[in-house]
Amino acid sequence: MKTLKLPSGKSIPVLGQGTWRMGEDAAKRRTEIDGLSLGLDLGMNLIDTAEMYGEGGAEKVVAEAIEGRREEVFLVSKVYPHNASAKGAVEACKRSLERLKTDYLDLYLLHWPGSVALSETLAAFQTLKKEGLILDYGVSNFDLKGMQKAMSLTGGYEIATNQVMYNLVNRGIEWDLLPWSAENGLPIMSYSPIESSPRDQKGFLDRPALTGIAEQHNASAAQIAIAWLIQQGVVVIPKASDPKHIRENRAALDIVLSTDEITLLDQAFPPPQRRMPLAMR
Numbered sequence: 001m002k003t004l005k006l007p008s009g010k011s012i013p014v015l016g017q018g019t020w021r022m023g024e025d026a027a028k029r030r031t032e033i034d035g036l037s038l039g040l041d042l043g044m045n046l047i048d049t050a051e052m053y054g055e056g057g058a059e060k061v062v063a064e065a066i067e068g069r070r071e072e073v074f075l076v077s078k079v080y081p082h083n084a085s086a087k088g089a090v091e092a093c094k095r096s097l098e099r100l101k102t103d104y105l106d107l108y109l110l111h112w113p114g115s116v117a118l119s120e121t122l123a124a125f126q127t128l129k130k131e132g133l134i135l136d137y138g139v140s141n142f143d144l145k146g147m148q149k150a151m152s153l154t155g156g157y158e159i160a161t162n163q164v165m166y167n168l169v170n171r172g173i174e175w176d177l178l179p180w181s182a183e184n185g186l187p188i189m190s191y192s193p194i195e196s197s198p199r200d201q202k203g204f205l206d207r208p209a210l211t212g213i214a215e216q217h218n219a220s221a222a223q224i225a226i227a228w229l230i231q232q233g234v235v236v237i238p239k240a241s242d243p244k245h246i247r248e249n250r251a252a253l254d255i256v257l258s259t260d261e262i263t264l265l266d267q268a269f270p271p272p273q274r275r276m277p278l279a280m281r
């Protein structure tokens with residue numbers, strides 16, 4: 001798997017698997033576990049989860065999928081902002097580890113900015129790192145101002161990544177956050193790469209610019225959306241439970257879009273012309 005470098009020098013895979021909405025429905029559990037296992041078999045070895053997803057249910061699904069193969073996996077989880085105090089984040093991480101049946105996370109993120117002082121969260125992250133319970137830490141849903149403030153705090157310079165919503169229809173971060181992150185050597189993780197819910201995907205995956213390029217590559221529109229993100233130099237974590245989707249997402253890694261195709265996508269999904277508020281789900 002192709003990787004990017006985190007500021008710590010560790011590598012992060014560019015394509016992984018999301019788990020939002022997993023672990024919520026017992027009837028879907030087997031499909032979700034098998035789906036994540038298939039993704040791992042295909043080499044999509046980053047798994048992104050959170051204590052929020054299914055209120056711990058997604059982490060339990062992940063535990064079953066990674067059983068016996070933990071060392072293959074780059075495992076990411078996130079702490080709820082209301083749990084992110086100096087003591088609370090350490091305890092929340094330990095609960096996540098228990099549900100995940102592992103003794104460390106590759107990356108632990110603050111899920112979104114909350115009311116607990118970030119300095120407390122960073123202190124907890126440093127404690128967890130010292131204890132070897134997490135190898136790296138970062139944030140999610142932080143805009144440029146939030147990142148600049150975070151980086152100025154004790155432990156802020158060790159922030160490894162910022163996970164944000166970024167896809168062809170939400171390109172706001174290209175105005176400021178994406179170039180700033182690149183200058184500072186922080187890879188961005190793109191969530192909702194294909195617009196998340198089937199309802200939101202309507203009117204996106206059937207746009208002629210996408211379907212036209214997809215046809216040229218004998219691929220699907222979703223694959224083109226993922227390939228475009230990978231070419232933007234970010235980490236991409238599509239969620240899929242349907243085996244057809246999982247295979248397609250892995251194959252998107254091998255699609256190379258030409259300069260002309262990138263221009264066509266820019267015309268159909270224009271980059272920002274001014275600063276935009278950070279898109280969030």
Ligand code: NAP
Binds near residue numbers: 164220222
């Ligand atoms: P997404 O990955 O953009 O879209 C998921 C949806 O797309 C599912 O309905 C899935 O269907 C479908 N799908 C997957 N691959 C497909 C393909 N090749 N063709 C057509 N449809 C496809 O949305 P997301 O779950 O919002 O985002 C991905 C991950 O990012 C999450 O799971 C989560 O881990 C993370 N995330 C983080 C935050 C945050 O605040 N940090 C917020 C949102 C998401 P099936 O499941 O039926 O295959």
